[in-house]
Structures are given as structure tokens and as C-alpha cells.
Amino acid sequence: MMKRIFIELQERSYFVYIAHGILKDTKFRWKLKKGDVAVLITDIQVAPLYLKRICNTLNSFGVITDRLVLPVGEQSKSLSVLDQIFTKLLNKNYDRNIVLIALGGGVIGDLTGFAAATYHRGIRLIQVPTTLLAQVDASVGGKTGINHVLGKNMIGAFYQPVEVIIDLDCLFTLSMKEFSAGLAEVIKYAVAFDASFFNWLENNLDDLLKFHPQSLMYCVYRCCKLKASIVSLDEREIQIGKRSLLNLGHTYGHAIESYFSYTGWSHGEAISVGIVMAVNAALHLQKFLSTRDAMRIKLLLERAHLPVHGPQEMQSKDYLRYMARDKKSRLGKINLVLPVSIGRARVFLNIDQNVILNSIEYNLIK
Numbered sequence: 028m029m030k031r032i033f034i035e036l037q038e039r040s041y042f043v044y045i046a047h048g049i050l051k052d053t054k055f056r057w058k059l060k061k062g063d064v065a066v067l068i069t070d071i072q073v074a075p076l077y078l079k080r081i082c083n084t085l086n087s088f089g090v091i092t093d094r095l096v097l098p099v100g101e102q103s104k105s106l107s108v109l110d111q112i113f114t115k116l117l118n119k120n121y122d123r124n125i126v127l128i129a130l131g132g133g134v135i136g137d138l139t140g141f142a143a144a145t146y147h148r149g150i151r152l153i154q155v156p157t158t159l160l161a162q163v164d165a166s167v168g169g170k171t172g173i174n175h176v177l178g179k180n181m182i183g184a185f186y187q188p189v190e191v192i193i194d195l196d197c198l199f200t201l202s203m204k205e206f207s208a209g210l211a212e213v214i215k216y217a218v219a220f221d222a223s224f225f226n227w228l229e230n231n232l233d234d235l236l237k238f239h240p241q242s243l244m245y246c247v248y249r250c251c252k253l254k255a256s257i258v259s260l261d262e263r264e265i266q267i268g269k270r271s272l273l274n275l276g277h278t279y280g281h282a283i284e285s286y287f288s289y290t291g292w293s294h295g296e297a298i299s300v301g302i303v304m305a306v307n308a309a310l311h312l313q314k315f316l317s318t319r320d321a322m323r324i325k326l327l328l329e330r331a332h333l334p335v336h337g338p339q340e341m342q343s344k345d346y347l348r349y350m351a352r353d354k355k356s357r358l359g360k361i362n363l364v365l366p367v368s369i370g371r372a373r374v375f376l377n378i379d380q381n382v383i384l385n386s387i388e389y390n391l392i393k
């Protein structure tokens with residue numbers, strides 16, 4: 028069974044397709060035609076698993092395929108690896124009619140998306156996400172970019188794909204660690220937007236962790252639906268309190284990733300800790316969140332095998348240094364997305380430094 032979600036963005040609208048086995052389905056029609064040139068960008072871990080499968084399918088439609096296989100890991104979201112993509116495209120004299128296909132996790136998606144946004148001032152992009160994290164979040168909505176030594180995702184563009192093709196079968200080859208990383212964003216959606224999805228996760232997490240096909244479909248579909256509605260309302264994160272709510276846990280989490288120079292802590296792991304710190308900040312501020320709901324959030328993260336304590340190496344001042352550069356900050360003041368109940372989050376402006384320090388240092392979730 029295939030599900031389809033429409034991302035409503037005027038002339039930049041597109042569909043997200045979700046199915047088991049879609050990459051080898053020769054009946055499924057991609058937004059490509061005979062004679063099109065598609066350059067697949069992937070990494071060395073994903074290439075042996077899925078590159079041949081997707082090329083065979085595309086070649087069977089008469090699409091000409093080329094490929095570039097990059098190193099794995101967050102450190103590939105860099106200017107030097109971006110330059111490798113441009114060099115490949117320029118060496119081949121590729122014109123503005125080519126299509127870039129991002130085949131991989133969020134790293135490949137963000138990097139390839141930014142290359143597509145900037146090569147010849149913009150060429151077509153198709154996202155084919157292969158991690159849970161990329162399927163539920165990174166491939167949808169058009170945030171693309173790379174990291175800087177001074178901060179995460181600091182250089183980038185909003186650039187929408189022409190379609191997103193999600194093959195749930197790709198999840199079967201993921202390690203448990205990478206699957207759990209994706210669950211951090213899944214739990215983020217539930218905490219920030221959807222109490223009944225949170226209940227569903229509490230009841231179905233064990234099935235998800237066993238890669239139960241119907242549970243995977245429901246989970247990915249529900250997250251993409253939530254993202255679709257938020258992105259349609261506020262594509263470029265202009266209205267504080269709309270798209271910015273997708274940033275729950277990210278102000279803290281990005282500080283962790285940046286501090287470790289994008290090695291060691293994965294995005295999902297850092298976001299898990301960031302959600303716990305945001306919950307703590309909400310408790311410190313006494314802004315509606317009950318201690319029972321705080322406990323439920325922490326427990327769900329733990330059950331998903333995610334970390335709930337920050338790295339011992341980091342001190343509060345290390346967090347503050349990076350948090351001040353967060354894209355939601357204005358005039359040096361830190362603004363945080365905090366849960367006010369399960370299923371509802373809000374942006375709190377100009378958070379007092381003591382509240383932030385307490386949220387990092389003192390755990391109120393008992």
C-alpha cells in the first residue's frame with residue numbers, strides 16, 4: 028500500500044510518497060522522463076545497499092544515471108564536501124536540466140539539497156531518505172545546508188525538492204543506534220504537536236523497535252503529515268511559534284553537536300538530551316508542564332534507547348556559547364521552544380540565563 032502527502036506551497040508544492048519497496052517498483056512513476064540525467068549523491072554506507080536498486084529502476088524508465096559516493100558522517104556537511112559535488116558536476120559540464128537525487132540520511136539530504144539550491148542558481152532535487160530521521164523529518168520541508176566550525180547548519184537555504192520518495196524497506200538495514208536517533212525526532216513531533224500520537228507511541232514503541240511494517244508506515248506517515256501542515260503555514264520559519272516549534276530540543280542539541288565538532292554525538296542523540304533540557308526549563312519556569320508529563324517524556328526517550336543526560340565533558344558555559352548563535356536568537360537573547368503540555372509547545376522569548384543554566388545543571392524530572 029502506498030500513501031501520499033501533498034506539501035502545499037503554491038508553485039513549489041510537491042508530493043511525499045511512502046511505501047514499502049517503492050525503490051524497486053517499476054510501475055511507480057517518478058517525476059522524471061526518458062532522457063533526463065539524474066545524478067545520485069549518496070554515501071559509502073548507503074551506496075552498496077541501494078544505489079544499484081535505484082539506478083536499475085531509473086534506467087528502466089530511460090533515465091540516464093550518474094553517481095557520486097561521499098564519506099559518511101556529519102562532518103560531510105562541510106564546504107569541502109560541497110565543493111566535491113560542484114567539482115563533479117562542473118567536470119561533467121552538467122547543465123541546469125539535470126536532477127540531483129539525495130539518496131541517504133539527513134546528512135546527504137541537507138548537503139545535496141544545498142548543492143541543488145546553488146548549482147547554476149538552482150536545479151531540480153529529489154529526496155530519497157533512507158534513515159528514519161530523514162524519512163520523518165529531514166527530507167520534507169526544504170531546509171538544506173552545511174555546518175560551520177562555529178555552529179550547526181549555519182550556512183544554507185530553503186529549497187524544496189520536486190518530490191520525496193520514502194521506501195520504508197530501507198529502514199530494515201539501519202542499526203538500532205541510527206533507528207533510535209530517528210525516534211528522537213518522532214518523539215519531538217508528538218511532544219510538540221500531537222498528544223494522541225504520543226499515546227500511540229507509548230503503546231506501540233515496542234513494535235516500532237521490532238521494525239513492525241505497519242507501525243513504521245503509521246509513524247512515518249503521521250510525522251510527515253504533521254511536518255506538511257507546519258511547513259505549509261510557515262515555509263521559511265518567519266512566524267515565531269509556527270515552524271520554529273520543530274526546533275524543540277534543538278537549541279541545546281545543536282550546542283552538543285557543535286561542541287564535539289560533529290563527531291561522537293549524533294543529531295538524534297543530541298536532540299534527545301535537548302528535549303530533556305527543554306522539559307527541565309519548562310519545569311523551572313513553571314509554565315504549565317506537569318511533572319507527570321515531564322516524566323512520561325523522559326521515560327519514552329529512555330525506552331527508545333536514547334540518552335537523557337548531557338555529555339560530562341560539557342560545562343554550562345559551553346552550551347551558552349553555542350546557544351547564543353542559535354537561529355532563533357535575536358539581539359543576543361536566547362529564545363527557546365518549550366513544551367507546555369504533551370502535544371503542545373510554545374516559543375518563550377528572552378529566556379533568563381539562570382533558567383538556562385538550571386535546565387542544564389539541575390534535573391527536575393523525578
Ligand SMILES: NC(=O)c1ccc[n+]([C@@H]2O[C@H](COP(=O)([O-])OP(=O)(O)OC[C@H]3O[C@@H](n4cnc5c(N)ncnc54)[C@H](O)[C@@H]3O)[C@@H](O)[C@H]2O)c1
Pocket residue numbers: 070071072073076099100101104131132133134135137157158159160161164165166167168169170171180197198199200201202205208209212293294295
Ligand atoms: N533539513 C531538515 O529539516 C533536517 C531535519 C532533521 C535533521 N536534519 C539533519 O539530518 C542529519 C542527521 O541525519 P541522519 O540521522 O539520517 O544521519 P546520517 O545521514 O549521518 O545517517 C546516519 C548513518 O546511517 C547510514 N545509513 C543511512 N541510511 C541507511 C540505511 N538504510 N541502512 C543502513 N545505514 C544507513 C549512513 O550512512 C550514516 O552512517 C543532521 O545533519 C541533521 O542536522 C535535517
Ligand SMILES: O=C(O)C(=O)C[C@@H](O)[C@H](O)[C@H](O)COP(=O)(O)O
Pocket residue numbers: 164168170179180212264270271273274277354
Ligand atoms: O524543519 C525544521 O524546521 C526543523 O527545525 C527540523 C529540525 O529537526 C532540523 O534538525 C533542522 O535542520 C534544524 O534547523 P535549524 O534551523 O535549527 O538549523
Ligand SMILES: [Zn+2]
Pocket residue numbers: 164212277294298
Ligand atoms: Zn532535527
